[in-house]
Amino acid sequence: xxxxxDAIQAxxxxxxxxxxxxxxxxxxxxxxxxxxxxxxxxNGASSQVPQVVIDRGIFYIEQEHSNIHRGVHYLSQxxxxxxxxxxxxxKRFINARESRECIFVRGTTEGINxxxxxxxxxxxxxxxxxxxxxxxHHANIVPWQMLCEEKRARLRVIPMNDAGELIFDEYDAxxxxxxxxxxxxxxxxxxxxxxxxKEMIAQAHKYGVPVLIDGAQSAPHxxxxxxxLDCDFFAFSGHKMYAPTGSGxxxxxxxxxxxxxxxxxxxxxxxxxxxxxxxxxELPNKMEAGTPAIASQIGLGAAIDYLNTIGRxxxxxxxxxxxxxxxxxxxxxxxxxxIGTAKEKASVLSFIIDGIHPHDIGxxxxxxxxxxxxxxxxxxxxxxxxxxxxxxxxxFAFYNTKEEIDVLAGTIEKVIEIFS
Amino acid sequence: MSELSxxxxxxxxxxxxxxxxxxxxxxPSHTAEGYNxxxxxxxxxxxxxxxxxxxxVAFEGSGCAISKASASMMTQAxxxxxxxxxxxxxxxxxxxxxxxxxxxxxxxHLGNLKIFAGVRDFPVRxxxxxxxxxTLHAALNKKEIVSTE
Numbered sequence: 001x002x003x004x005x006d007a008i009q010a011x012x013x014x015x016x017x018x019x020x021x022x023x024x025x026x027x028x029x030x031x032x033x034x035x036x037x038x039x040x041x042x043n044g045a046s047s048q049v050p051q052v053v054i055d056r057g058i059f060y061i062e063q064e065h066s067n068i069h070r071g072v073h074y075l076s077q078x079x080x081x082x083x084x085x086x087x088x089x090x091k092r093f094i095n096a097r098e099s100r101e102c103i104f105v106r107g108t109t110e111g112i113n114x115x116x117x118x119x120x121x122x123x124x125x126x127x128x129x130x131x132x133x134x135x136x137h138h139a140n141i142v143p144w145q146m147l148c149e150e151k152r153a154r155l156r157v158i159p160m161n162d163a164g165e166l167i168f169d170e171y172d173a174x175x176x177x178x179x180x181x182x183x184x185x186x187x188x189x190x191x192x193x194x195x196x197x198k199e200m201i202a203q204a205h206k207y208g209v210p211v212l213i214d215g216a217q218s219a220p221h222x223x224x225x226x227x228x229l230d231c232d233f234f235a236f237s238g239h240k241m242y243a244p245t246g247s248g249x250x251x252x253x254x255x256x257x258x259x260x261x262x263x264x265x266x267x268x269x270x271x272x273x274x275x276x277x278x279x280x281x282e283l284p285n286k287m288e289a290g291t292p293a294i295a296s297q298i299g300l301g302a303a304i305d306y307l308n309t310i311g312r313x314x315x316x317x318x319x320x321x322x323x324x325x326x327x328x329x330x331x332x333x334x335x336x337x338x339i340g341t342a343k344e345k346a347s348v349l350s351f352i353i354d355g356i357h358p359h360d361i362g363x364x365x366x367x368x369x370x371x372x373x374x375x376x377x378x379x380x381x382x383x384x385x386x387x388x389x390x391x392x393x394x395x396f397a398f399y400n401t402k403e404e405i406d407v408l409a410g411t412i413e414k415v416i417e418i419f420s
Numbered sequence: 421m422s423e424l425s426x427x428x429x430x431x432x433x434x435x436x437x438x439x440x441x442x443x444x445x446x447x448p449s450h451t452a453e454g455y456n457x458x459x460x461x462x463x464x465x466x467x468x469x470x471x472x473x474x475x476x477v478a479f480e481g482s483g484c485a486i487s488k489a490s491a492s493m494m495t496q497a498x499x500x501x502x503x504x505x506x507x508x509x510x511x512x513x514x515x516x517x518x519x520x521x522x523x524x525x526x527x528x529h530l531g532n533l534k535i536f537a538g539v540r541d542f543p544v545r546x547x548x549x550x551x552x553x554x555t556l557h558a559a560l561n562k563k564e565i566v567s568t569e
Contacts, residue, residue: 355437357484359459360428363542367424376460389460389482418428419436419485 017318022310023399025050036369039404044189044217044348044395045373046239049299053243056302057295067291069268083294086301087284090249093304094234095225100283101257103250104297108216109139111235111250112183114287115212116143118260119233120181126152128180131204133158133166133195134385135188138378140214144183158184160385164191164340171200175207182211186218190379190393191340192323192348194218198229205230210256216240220397221346222316226251238296243303246293257283264289315398319347322396322405329409330394335416339391347396350377353412356419358392364418365392368411370404426538427545428485435489440496441478454481454555454566456547461487465555472503477556484548490536491552497533503560505529510553516540517549 023029028048031038040048060082066075068083084099091099105111120143124130130144134157148155156179158171166184175182182204187194201211210232215224220241226234233256238247252260262269262280266289271279280286307315326349331338339350353361362374373393376383383390394408445451445466453464463481467474477495494513498506512530516523519540523530539549558566 357459357482357488359461359484359545359548360486363427363545364424375458380460383460389462418424419433 017314017398019318019399019401023401025052025306026399027051027054029399033369033371034367039368039370039400039407041394041396041400041404041408042371042373043220043397043400044240044377044393046245047220047242047397048399049244050242050303050306052306053299053302057244057299060295060298065294068294069285079294082298082301083292086298086304089301089304093224093307094219094249094251095227096251097227098254101251101254103252103257103284103287104292105235105248105250106246106293107237107239107248108137108214108235109237111233111248112139112212112214113143114250114263115183115233115235115252115260116147118263118287119210119256120144120147121150122259122261124151124153124180127178128153129156129174129176129178130154131156131158131171131174131179131182131184133171133184134160135164135166135191135193135195135379135382136183136185137189137214137216138380139216140183140185140212141381144181153180154178157381160193163342164188164193164382164386165342166193166195166200168196168199172203175204175209177207179204179207179209182209183214184211185214185216186224187215187221187346187348188340188379188382189217189348190350190377190382190391191342192345192350192395193340193342194222194344194346196344197231201229201231217346217348221319223312232256238300238303241300241303242306243300244293244296247296247300249300250287254283257287260287262286262289266290310398318398319396322400322402323347323349325402326394326396326405326408329405330412333409333412333416336412339386339388348393349395350391350393352388352391353416353419356415358390360419361392361412361415364415365408365411368407368414370408370411372408423538423541427542429535429538431493431532431535432485432489435492436485439479439488439492441499442480442492443478444480445476445478450559450562452555452559452563452566454551454558456483456487456551458544458547459484461548461551463487463491463552463555465491465552465559467556467559469503469560474498474501474503474506479552483551484545486536486539486545486548487551490549493533494552494556497531498556506560507557509533510557513553514550517546 064078066079068080087099090102212233213231215236219236234251239245269289335354358374448466450467461483468476479491512528517539524537
């Protein structure tokens with residue numbers, strides 16, 4: 001099995017991060033917005049796609065396209081080989097035991113909903129409890145709320161401190177014999193906090209409770225080893241890790257996926273169908289009804305190859321350096337407050353400015369070609385926790401530069417000047 | 421930055437900093453809440469309507485500079501107007517900020533509300549400017565909650 005470290009060794013590590021060379025891989029970055037060079041700092045919402053991934057998708061559509069798992073004909077076999085090849089790449093990327101544990105879905109949201117329907121609706125009932133955290137994205141709140149309402153189960157929430165860190169003791173106190181599932185995010189999209197999920201998973205397992213990890217913000221930015229973490233489910237999106245939209249994964253331990261209900265009914269997920277009874281296919285097909293986003297999922301495989309080629313650890317190191325630099329520059333500006341100051345953070349910088357609404361900040365930054373997210377980041381309870389209606393959020397990728405952060409800091413000063 | 425200074429004119433910045441009629445109204449005859457889930461803007465509009473005339477109007481809430489200034493100037497513009505004139509003004513304002521017609525140069529009742537014309541160059545901000553007006557419209561028509569999404 002090829003581990004992450006092996007992959008880096010095989011392709012040769014870059015001793016210093018050549019960001020200009022990396023930027024050359026991303027065609028979208030080389031354009032002007034409002035007459036200014038685009039500065040793309042909205043990677044937490046969706047990242048850009050490198051040329052090799054674009055080329056792989058086009059090659060599939062031009063040369064290999066057919067439906068998968070269907071025909072005996074040549075093209076169907078090629079499409080199937082490419083699609084299943086992408087699954088193999090995913091398996092190695094997260095170090096799953098088997099590729100059938102990696103279910104293709106359209107993104108993190110669909111992955112979480114798959115577990116809610118397939119696991120939650122089958123194994124969670126009246127009086128049971130589901131634990132989530134105070135920093136979840138709506139995608140890891142609403143499905144569980146819907147389930148709890150339907151089953152008369154109870155949703156419990158792990159609180160966080162003022163820095164935006166989960167309070168472990170409170171989590172520990174919430175776990176009990178009624179707990180049937182823990183669903184927490186690896187990295188907060190609104191705050192950047194990296195949660196100690198390995199310890200949290202181990203704690204839940206003491207009660208025999210399975211744990212789902214929302215990996216939407218972590219998979220693109222740090223190595224993930226699902227066996228080492230011992231998580232029971234792990235969801236992530238392709239479009240936040242340099243692949244096209246419509247691609248994503250829900251990983252699940254085979255023994256859990258096997259006893260779960262199928263997510264959707266339809267073609268490709270059956271063994272036999274009569275009007276009296278249907279028997280379901282084996283994993284992973286059982287969970288993948290209908291024709292999937294074949295080109296996008298093959299693109300996810302190509303994005304994984306790309307990440308391995310450039311070196312995931314070096315990319316992560318550069319992103320950490322960008323976060324450190326941006327935090328230093330932006331927090332030095334008078335009137336700016338950083339929201340989310342956890343010790344362990346990924347490359348997300350959420351901030352507010354006294355007396356200036358984030359939406360106004362976003363508009364003024366956009367005029368200078370800077371793309372940030374302004375709003376509640378699909379995490380309204382986080383905004384309520386910090387008593388702000390919204391924040392402005394710059395989220396970095398390995399193709400961002402320190403010069404871009406200088407422009408960001410300068411433009412924030414301009415915003416303050418306009419509103420003074 | 422010329423489009424930007426069109427958007428953030430001094431009058432708008434002033435109303436953002438010191439919004440007028442920014443308080444709750446005791447025993448209003450009409451009230452409604454407005455939300456823009458995209459950016460988290462939220463406001464409540466209170467009206468006192470007597471004999472088909474807006475006797476008093478006020479608002480509360482939180483939002484961006486454009487929505488706050490728009491709400492503030494709206495309350496000044498409609499106070500004392502008949503229901504019909506208020507609805508007419510809403511239509512004119514709407515077409516000004518969406519750029520549906522050239523209200524800036526046409527004969528209308530907008531007066532100093534014309535400074536919101538700059539919003540039309542910022543399509544995602546149009547909802548910020550119109551949220552207070554949609555909420556006012558909802559209040560007059562006895563709809564209690566309005567969302568611009």
